[in-house]
Amino acid sequence: MSLYGIHKTLWLLQNDLHFRERLRSDPDAALSELPLTDEERQALLNRDMAALYRMGTHTFLMSRIPRFNALNGLTRAEYQASITQVLSDGG
Amino acid sequence: MSYPRARMAELVGAFGVPHMPTTPLAVRQQPNGELAQLFGGVRQHVDAVNPDVLIVFDTDHFATWWHQKLPVFAVGVAPETSGPGTDDWPGLTAFEHIPVAEDLGRHLYLCGLDAGFDLTLSEEFGIDHSITVPLEMLNPAMQRPFLPFWINGIAPPLPLSRRVYAAGQMVSEAINRLPGHVRVGVIASGAISGDIGGPHNRPGQPSSPPDEDWVRFAVDCMRAGNVDDLLNAATRDRLQRAGNVTGEILNWLALLGVVGNRTPCLIEPQMDGGNAYAAWRWDA
Numbered sequence: 001m002s003l004y005g006i007h008k009t010l011w012l013l014q015n016d017l018h019f020r021e022r023l024r025s026d027p028d029a030a031l032s033e034l035p036l037t038d039e040e041r042q043a044l045l046n047r048d049m050a051a052l053y054r055m056g057t058h059t060f061l062m063s064r065i066p067r068f069n070a071l072n073g074l075t076r077a078e079y080q081a082s083i084t085q086v087l088s089d090g091g
Numbered sequence: 092m093s094y095p096r097a098r099m100a101e102l103v104g105a106f107g108v109p110h111m112p113t114t115p116l117a118v119r120q121q122p123n124g125e126l127a128q129l130f131g132g133v134r135q136h137v138d139a140v141n142p143d144v145l146i147v148f149d150t151d152h153f154a155t156w157w158h159q160k161l162p163v164f165a166v167g168v169a170p171e172t173s174g175p176g177t178d179d180w181p182g183l184t185a186f187e188h189i190p191v192a193e194d195l196g197r198h199l200y201l202c203g204l205d206a207g208f209d210l211t212l213s214e215e216f217g218i219d220h221s222i223t224v225p226l227e228m229l230n231p232a233m234q235r236p237f238l239p240f241w242i243n244g245i246a247p248p249l250p251l252s253r254r255v256y257a258a259g260q261m262v263s264e265a266i267n268r269l270p271g272h273v274r275v276g277v278i279a280s281g282a283i284s285g286d287i288g289g290p291h292n293r294p295g296q297p298s299s300p301p302d303e304d305w306v307r308f309a310v311d312c313m314r315a316g317n318v319d320d321l322l323n324a325a326t327r328d329r330l331q332r333a334g335n336v337t338g339e340i341l342n343w344l345a346l347l348g349v350v351g352n353r354t355p356c357l358i359e360p361q362m363d364g365g366n367a368y369a370a371w372r373w374d375a
Binding site for chain 1: 152153154157158159176177178245246286287288289290291292294295296297335336
């Protein structure tokens with residue numbers, strides 16, 4: 001898995017104001033045009049930060065999601081609750 | 092009595108600082124606070140040696156460079172630039188028409204080719220807060236032209252520490268061959284240890300506690316001018332263990348390539364942030 005589509009999504013979130021707004025308010029539509037596998041798309045839409053982490057997504061780029069409250073307003077607390085699940089599986 | 096002026100450029104100082112986006116607001120709100128004092132301590136040395144131009148060794152945070160194009164080393168060569176782009180962190184200052192040391196950039200690009208460092212060249216680019224914050228703190232009103240020299244310290248796999256150090260040595264030699272009496276200062280931007288967004292982040296904060304053993308070791312090495320031990324220890328795995336932006340220390344290793352075995356006239360760790368503040372002067 002290249003992860004390129006996820007990293008492109010998160011790069012756009014940080015750097016493209018129009019995409020940032022779309023990924024905040026309508027993630028389904030925003031992600032429809034990106035080169036993501038079904039698994040990658042579902043992890044983003046499910047706001048499953050642990051899954052993104054396990055795939056190998058760069059954590060700095062992942063941190064753009066709560067930083068810009070993307071995916072319908074994911075908060076830092078929600079982000080941390082999700083990503084800390086990986087600590088119990090040793091990862 | 093007048094003295095003949097040096098016909099070639101000369102290095103006058105090297106400086107290391109972090110670039111937290113929280114800095115400008117914190118310094119405005121607390122002009123005598125810890126951050127103001129730490130940056131101010133370095134700024135005194137910049138002002139004392141008064142360089143004409145500044146080279147900034149920097150790791151861009153996926154703004155100008157990301158996985159679509161990901162150079163290990165790059166220089167930005169244009170009349171001017173702006174930043175920090177779409178970063179809306181509260182209190183960050185937006186700068187337009189920041190002068191870039193274009194001639195110096197072309198010279199470094201050519202010297203790099205001749206020395207076996209095939210740098211990526213960009214003639215249109217923005218800069219993110221990792222450059223605007225150090226410049227705002229050390230180069231007020233952006234009065235000195237600067238040259239961005241980017242090093243990939245963020246997207247694994249990272250370059251070898253010794254290769255980055257050698258790039259710094261190449262920059263030093265290139266400055267010695269730059270025509271015209273230009274006083275050059277060099278800045279390293281970035282953390283000694285840092286992790287943004289990982290599973291160990293402090294509750295409610297975007298960053299994890301720094302790897303204090305690593306910060307202490309790195310600062311002790313720099314204080315003693317003990318470059319070899321630091322380069323030996325700064326393996327890809329060790330940097331990754333100390334956090335996902337710990338690779339920013341590569342900017343400091345490039346700076347040490349410029350500095351050589353000089354010892355700093357100032358080096359102050361800030362453990363809670365995983366940072367250090369340092370200055371080396373050629374007149375010291």
